[in-house]
Amino acid sequence: MSETEGNGAAAQPPQVKMQVLGQFIRDMSFENILVRKGVQGEMTPDITVQVALDARKRQPDHQYEVITKFTISSKNKGDETQLFLMELEYGGVFHVENVPEEQLHPFLLIECPRMLFPFVRRIVSDVTRDGGFPPLNLEPVDFVALYRQEIARRAAEQQAQAAPAN
Template sequence: MSDQANGGNTGAQLRVLTQYVKDLSFENPNAPGSLGPVDEQPQINLKVDVGVKRMNDTDFEVSLKVGADATVKEKPMFLIEVEYAGLFRLTNVPEADLEAVLVVECPRQIFPFARRILADTTRDGGYPPLMIDPIDFVSLYQQRREQMSKEVANAAQPN
């Protein structure tokens, strides 16, 4: 057992030092023609990715990339992508828990801000605000770990 398991996890802290837009892109390729009423619901494809960059022993930049494209009858309405980041200070977090905190809890903290930017930008582009549902970062983390395990297992198999 580790020292953390015996001694306790007291004093673990997560602080948001700052948060900011790293990149924002919005394309409205068929405006104004695409801005009027449509006779069918747009097809919206959503992409989500989380990146982590260690800045020093305690500070990490966590970036949340959320992109969406909307089409009606295979004709693009809009494309949007935001990369929203936060600088987080983690202290007394056990090494075994570090990855989960960085790719689950940190994105959960900044998601509402990225969501608002997406909604405001699509509204400013002439569409109803794009209100994406909350993201289950735990499931994304588990899916990514399973995918990585499979890739490692496949790479280890002889040809």
């Protein structure tokens, strides 16, 4: 039989399957530096969020572990006094099938973190609230832009290593 079925429609590639098998906190810390140091006065928080991603193949076929690493720092805008520091590594185990090999890496580092992000946002909000601060609701993360930045950074790093030293 040819590429087309009897009805004239082109044969469809197999549909991508993704299933979240489990989610977990791999590591988490929250330091309320404001209380520990006894800082007084008016505070205007300046919050920075750094995100790193990692993915690896697991032993069963089609299973992957994806880790999102968030480092959230809050400093006072006036004097740069550290208010709090939170580090969270949140992971998921995914069953992924029918993704072409050349698209698997971006799929794991874009689509899988998108699935985990609402849970990360909730944990950050709860922990900052329970730590004595207003709940911090993280802005959505553009995982496509994050992926592209990492690819560009790696390419620049490889180019720098390949360039002869003067």
